[in-house]
Amino acid sequence: VLDEAxxxxxxxxxxxxxxxxxxxxxxxxxxLFSATLDRNVDLLVERYLSDPVVHSVDPSAAAxxxxxxxxxxxxxxxxxxxxxxxxxxxxxxxxxxxTKHAVDRFTKHLLGSGVRAAALxxxxxxxxRTRTLDRFRTGxxxxxxxxxxxxxxxxxxALDLVVNVDPPADGKDYLHRGGRxxxxxxxxxxxxxxxxxxxxxxxxxxxxxxxxxHVTRVRSxxxxxxxxxxxxxxxxxxxxxxxxxxxxxxxxxxxxxxIGTVPGRPGRAKNESRRAAEAxxxxxARRAAKVRRGG
Numbered sequence: 467v468l469d470e471a472x473x474x475x476x477x478x479x480x481x482x483x484x485x486x487x488x489x490x491x492x493x494x495x496x497x498l499f500s501a502t503l504d505r506n507v508d509l510l511v512e513r514y515l516s517d518p519v520v521h522s523v524d525p526s527a528a529a530x531x532x533x534x535x536x537x538x539x540x541x542x543x544x545x546x547x548x549x550x551x552x553x554x555x556x557x558x559x560x561x562x563x564x565t566k567h568a569v570d571r572f573t574k575h576l577l578g579s580g581v582r583a584a585a586l587x588x589x590x591x592x593x594x595r596t597r598t599l600d601r602f603r604t605g606x607x608x609x610x611x612x613x614x615x616x617x618x619x620x621x622x623x624a625l626d627l628v629v630n631v632d633p634p635a636d637g638k639d640y641l642h643r644g645g646r647x648x649x650x651x652x653x654x655x656x657x658x659x660x661x662x663x664x665x666x667x668x669x670x671x672x673x674x675x676x677x678x679x680h681v682t683r684v685r686s687x688x689x690x691x692x693x694x695x696x697x698x699x700x701x702x703x704x705x706x707x708x709x710x711x712x713x714x715x716x717x718x719x720x721x722x723x724x725i726g727t728v729p730g731r732p733g734r735a736k737n738e739s740r741r742a743a744e745a746x747x748x749x750x751a752r753r754a755a756k757v758r759r760g761g
Contacts, residue, residue, distance in 0.1 A: 471498035472507050487514050533644055534655045535679035536694055537668060542661045547686040549631045549659060553581045553609045555696035558625055560610045560646050564632040573611045580701035583609040614639060620646060630658040637674030657695055
């Protein structure tokens with residue numbers, strides 16, 4: 467059984483997947499699972515499946531029809547203030563950002579603002595990710611700040627709001643992110659924050675996903691933002707056990723560069739050291755993969 471088959475193919479793991487499938491006896495049964503199956507998955511179907519049958523538990527259009535989709539046009543400098551107010555709403559929410567560093571910084575900012583938030587991304591250990599999800603499911607944590615790693619394979623009951631703080635790259639990612647809500651026939655709301663320079667790309671993503679969203683221009687503190695998302699002003703009292711932030715978001719939506727640190731102090735050097743170590747690990751993994759492929 468290969469779960470998230472399309473994602474494995476999209477991320478470049480086809481050599482590893484085929485190496486595993488080559489070791490399975492030819493007469494065995496093989497099943498490929500994902501909310502979307504397309505593109506490179508066809509290569510696996512043609513090469514490894516005999517008399518294949520496609521089974522759909524629920525047509526993708528049905529899940530989309532139970533969601534309410536909103537595109538909120540925001541000014542760049544106001545984007546993260548808007549996101550913070552949405553995070554402070556009454557109820558749970560998953561918020562997606564593009565990179566794990568942006569996730570960690572925004573999570574720290576939310577904790578310092580009085581929002582019970584936790585980060586989830588590929589840089590966290592599996593035990594920590596499991597504990598984080600358990601805390602989110604029980605309500606100990608009300609905001610899960612995540613990269614696309616959380617867009618697949620995670621089920622949380624009664625989750626009625628997903629927010630794309632950073633818009634997804636394509637229609638497939640949009641559907642996977644939004645699919646964390648409106649599960650098993652329930653309703654849900656998907657909100658995407660869009661700055662002026664992102665509008666054209668987001669329009670393409672929506673068209674690719676077959677979505678016709680409600681488009682609204684909003685600012686932080688406005689009643690319309692509250693009506694759509696339940697946004698409210700955060701308490702400003704840091705969550706117990708979290709350090710207060712020392713620097714607010716940069717203008718122009720600069721991904722909260724340096725939140726919780728002050729230039730020239732040890733925290734910044736530690737972050738840079740961690741990023742350098744992660745870059746080295748990524749490079750080593752790529753070299754190893756190339757060797758396995760015979761490159």
